[in-house]
Amino acid sequence: MQKFVIQGGRRLEGDIVVQGAKNSALPILAATLLCEGESILENCPALSDVYAACRILSSTGCQCRMQEHTVHVTADAPACPAIPVSLMQEMRSSIMFLGAMLGRLGSCTLGYPGGCELGPRPIDLHLKALRRMGVNIREENGILTCTAPQGLRGARIHLQFPSVGATENILLAAVLARGDTILTNAAREPEILDLARYLSCCGAKIDGAGSSTIRVQGVKKLRGCTYRIMPDRIVTATWLAAAAVTGGELRLLHTDAASLESILAVLEEMNCRCSRTAESICIAAGGHMRAVRYLKTMPYPGFPTDAQAILMAVLCTANGTSVLEETIFENRFRHVDALVRMGADIQVAGRIAVVHGVRHLHGAQVSATDLRGGAAMLTAGLGAEGETILTDISHIDRGYDSPEQILRTVGAEIERI
Numbered sequence: 001m002q003k004f005v006i007q008g009g010r011r012l013e014g015d016i017v018v019q020g021a022k023n024s025a026l027p028i029l030a031a032t033l034l035c036e037g038e039s040i041l042e043n044c045p046a047l048s049d050v051y052a053a054c055r056i057l058s059s060t061g062c063q064c065r066m067q068e069h070t071v072h073v074t075a076d077a078p079a080c081p082a083i084p085v086s087l088m089q090e091m092r093s094s095i096m097f098l099g100a101m102l103g104r105l106g107s108c109t110l111g112y113p114g115g116c117e118l119g120p121r122p123i124d125l126h127l128k129a130l131r132r133m134g135v136n137i138r139e140e141n142g143i144l145t146c147t148a149p150q151g152l153r154g155a156r157i158h159l160q161f162p163s164v165g166a167t168e169n170i171l172l173a174a175v176l177a178r179g180d181t182i183l184t185n186a187a188r189e190p191e192i193l194d195l196a197r198y199l200s201c202c203g204a205k206i207d208g209a210g211s212s213t214i215r216v217q218g219v220k221k222l223r224g225c226t227y228r229i230m231p232d233r234i235v236t237a238t239w240l241a242a243a244a245v246t247g248g249e250l251r252l253l254h255t256d257a258a259s260l261e262s263i264l265a266v267l268e269e270m271n272c273r274c275s276r277t278a279e280s281i282c283i284a285a286g287g288h289m290r291a292v293r294y295l296k297t298m299p300y301p302g303f304p305t306d307a308q309a310i311l312m313a314v315l316c317t318a319n320g321t322s323v324l325e326e327t328i329f330e331n332r333f334r335h336v337d338a339l340v341r342m343g344a345d346i347q348v349a350g351r352i353a354v355v356h357g358v359r360h361l362h363g364a365q366v367s368a369t370d371l372r373g374g375a376a377m378l379t380a381g382l383g384a385e386g387e388t389i390l391t392d393i394s395h396i397d398r399g400y401d402s403p404e405q406i407l408r409t410v411g412a413e414i415e416r417i
């Protein structure tokens with residue numbers, strides 16, 4: 001079991017090149033299953049979730065290999081329409097393979113996706129949409145058996161909630177379906193647009209990705225292509241928070257400022273100076289941080305739920321009281337206990353957390369509870385006085401590519417043991 005040992009209080013300064021986006025790479029890896037020939041995915045982050053997705057692709061009969069940050073996938077004849085339960089449990093986003101496998105093979109057997117630490121992670125919206133596209137779904141003792149005897153057909157689908165995963169699964173099932181699919185109340189996250197761009201590059205006909213209404217015209221087949229994964233906006237937010245919490249100054253390169261406006265607005269409200277070009281963001285913490293009266297997580301382009309824990313770690317030592325409301329997931333305050341152990345003053349009631357700023361946090365022994373909760377503890381440890389020992393960092397390795405190496409290059413004192 002690995003851990004990070006962090007000596008807090010070091011001011012971070014310098015340049016960081018931002019990694020490719022996990023939440024774009026995963027659905028795009030699933031999408032390679034739909035294509036004949038080879039797909040070459042560049043700027044793929046080296047993460048345990050990416051390796052898990054490659055194992056799922058291989059288990060279906062695809063050739064999949066990763067070297068450096070490029071993944072080569074050839075899906076000429078995927079044969080096995082089943083995803084082993086063990087691989088499904090490894091990562092929730094494995095549900096993304098359902099749409100792709102149905103699209104290419106017309107059937108799929110898989111285990112119920114691993115319940116993530118953020119509360120129940122239902123897939124009712126995914127299954128309801130796929131049934132409208134002609135999929136028969138049988139569920140018994142945790143195994144889903146999905147078949148489309150007449151193949152997939154395009155349909156008009158309205159999502160009760162703009163679910164990111166459901167939007168992606170519907171796209172993956174629709175691109176090779178017979179006829180047109182019109183999806184309303186679709187999620188608008190930038191990762192959806194990235195997936196649609198990859199699919200279009202392979203020959204799919206998709207309009208409106210990134211907006212609430214997406215139209216897909218089914219085509220006969222898709223051919224693999226070479227595609228560069230977009231930058232990871234939540235990893236960018238994490239490095240921005242690290243600069244804020246250490247009173248530092250960072251320049252983030254190869255990132256996409258346009259997808260971070262909601263986060264930059266909050267950081268500026270907290271007394272950071274942020275400047276941006278098309279491909280970079282500069283942040284300088286302007287003295288002591290100020291509290292944010294009210295911060296509510298919303299679907300994109302609102303403030304992202306994935307950045308809630310990370311920004312909370314900075315607000316723990318801001319001047320004043322901040323109120324955070326988590327509207328997307330039921331149980332996304334699991335990092336609060338660890339922050340309180342480090343000296344934070346936080347009260348949680350349901351989906352509301354009230355953070356009273358304190359002068360500083362002190363190092364402690366804490367364990368990561370989930371991916372972004374772990375990133376929040378890492379952020380808090382960088383700003384705290386003294387030593388923080390952060391265990392269970394496998395959660396962090398799911399989404400961050402060599403974080404300790406990156407942080408050391410800009411002055412952090414952090415070691416992986």
Ligand code: EPZ
Nearest residue numbers: 023093121122123124125126163164165166306328329371
């Ligand atoms: C994606 O998860 C991301 N994961 C999450 O990032 C992110 O937090 C989330 O979108 C919201 O932006 C990946 O892209 C791999 P949802 P997903 O479907 O698709 C409920 C990270 O840290 N819901 O938009 O699972 C669900 O329970 C991860 O990188 C249903 O009720 O998110 C949740 O409360 C964490 N029924 C809400 O909708 C469904 O069928 C949002 O879920 C589907 C979802």
